[in-house]
Amino acid sequence: MNPPDTPTFDAPWQAQAFALAVALSDAGHFTWTEWSEALGARLNGPNAARDGSDYYDHWLENLVALLNAKGLALPEAIDTTAQAWQRAATATPHGKPIALSNDPKAQGAGSDNYHN
């Protein structure tokens, strides 16, 4: 139960997901109590790893679910935009910054195509 400390975040996306939840709560889109109760239900559910290694996976899915419940972002829009980011990454030459506009399916249009 007392293994050596691991880094605060195992990957940059975990830090970004952490910051998104805190920023949304700071901006008043949900209270931290709402957040904690929903996160706790996931962490105490049957799909949680015993060692806590999937903590930020649950964190991210908690965020997606809460945004859906609040009508702030739809899961379908998130999936569609995530796929666009993956296509954009694949189409971006190595060494160049990945931009959503590099998605071949975007065809020069703005990223508004991906949601709502």
Added chain:
Amino acid sequence: MHDHDHDHGDNSLDPMTARVKALETILTEKGLVDPAALDAIIESVQTKIGPRNGAKVVARAWSDPDFAARLAEDATSAVAELGYSGRQGEHLQAVFNTQDTHNLVVCTLCSCYPWTVLGLPPVWYKSPPYRARAVRDPRGVLAEFGVTLPESTQIRVWDSTAELRYLVVPERPEGTEGLDEAALAELVTRDAMIGCGLAKVPA
């Protein structure tokens, strides 16, 4: 499928990274989050908050009885004197170890933790075994952390919530009478401020 002699397209995003980037794209475009605020939060986590803050609070409490009294009365205000202020609606309570009572902190629900004074919690704090056993078998948990207390010492377990988080003030070790606050702070470990450890004894 992938063509192996393509001349570009070496980049790929793993699904979690793509999902978070999608959230950022959508929430930023809707004006729900400010990218600068995200950067500020991450910078704060990496450089501003952490157990060194809590150690300074404990060292001050050991050195200054008036501060200790204020810390016991209203920890949120007392740590703000040292420049550590939490987010809105988050209250801090300091719990003081004595010869008779040892305090241990857990969040049975999820991972509530006093960020401003301890940083983000270690992975074991968030794990189901710790969250379950800290309440059921605190003495067994402490033993796994190498802490054995006399049978006569009572263990109080504090269950954190989103609104109320706890900082354990460990007992000041013997032989530290001549040390200043900076030297004292070096003795205060993160685990001691969760209650899973004791303050270090000076070498």
